[in-house]
Amino acid sequence: MIDQKLKDLHIELPPSAAPVANYVPFVISGNLVFISGQLPMKDGKLQSLGKVGAEISIEQAQAAAKLCGINLLSHLKAACGGNLDRVKRCVRLGVFVASADGFTDQPKVANGVSDLMVEIFGDEGKHARAAVGTNALPFGVSVEVEGIFEIE
Numbered sequence: 001m002i003d004q005k006l007k008d009l010h011i012e013l014p015p016s017a018a019p020v021a022n023y024v025p026f027v028i029s030g031n032l033v034f035i036s037g038q039l040p041m042k043d044g045k046l047q048s049l050g051k052v053g054a055e056i057s058i059e060q061a062q063a064a065a066k067l068c069g070i071n072l073l074s075h076l077k078a079a080c081g082g083n084l085d086r087v088k089r090c091v092r093l094g095v096f097v098a099s100a101d102g103f104t105d106q107p108k109v110a111n112g113v114s115d116l117m118v119e120i121f122g123d124e125g126k127h128a129r130a131a132v133g134t135n136a137l138p139f140g141v142s143v144e145v146e147g148i149f150e151i152e
Contacts, residue, residue, distance in 0.1 A: 002084035005120055011070060016078040017041070025075045028151075032091065033079045037146040038071035039138065040064035048142040053103030056142045062112030065095060068145035069113035073120070076149055089124040090117045091148040098142050099133035106131040113145050 006013065019025055019036065026035045040047040048064035050056045056064070073084070080086040095110035097103075110131035117125035137144050 002087065002120065006073075006084075009119065011120075013070060013074045013077060014042075016074045017071070026079045028079055031088075031150055031152065033076060033149045033151055035072050035075045035079075035147045035149070037094075037096070037144045038068045038075070039141050039144055040067040041071060042067060046139055046141055049140045050142055051098045051100040051103075052109055052142050053100035053105075058105055058108050061097065061109040061142050064141070064143040065109055065112030065145060066116050068095075068143055069093075069116040069147075072113075072145060072147045076147070079149075080151055086151045087121060087124070088150040088152055090121055090127040091150055092128040093117070093130075093148075094146040095129065095131045096137060096144040097131065097133050098135070098137045098140075103133060106133045109143060112143075 023036055026033055047067060048056055048060060052061040077084050093113060095113060097106045097109045110129060114129060117127060
């Protein structure tokens with residue numbers, strides 16, 4: 001069902017990428033999956049470099065947040081043994097936005113990934129969220145997203 005929804009939305013999940021440091025892409029504890037922060041990576045290349053409110057527009061940052069969400073789903077699918085229908089709900093998203101001085105629209109940026117989760121999972125995609133501005137993110141990307149999901 002979820003795989004069909006992804007096809008309908010023209011979303012192809014990339015392979016679950018290996019981490020670049022001393023951590024794992026996800027941890028399963030009980031029925032929760034904690035997914036490490038994901039960057040806006042597409043075809044092995046970082047996207048959306050710069051600060052939102054300076055080099056990156058809100059719309060570009062929303063697209064980057066959505067891309068981070070797609071990468072989250074890739075790891076979630078791996079955690080579910082390839083079956084996203086095991087997902088009961090998106091519990092929480094943490095969205096980090098590299099922000100220019102004075103930029104305060106982090107929640108608008110976070111909507112890029114929040115809307116994706118609701119589009120894919122419906123009411124089960126509605127989640128708690130933090131949208132946090134920061135002066136810099138790894139490798140100079142504009143957005144990073146981490147997530148917690150409940151699975152069966």
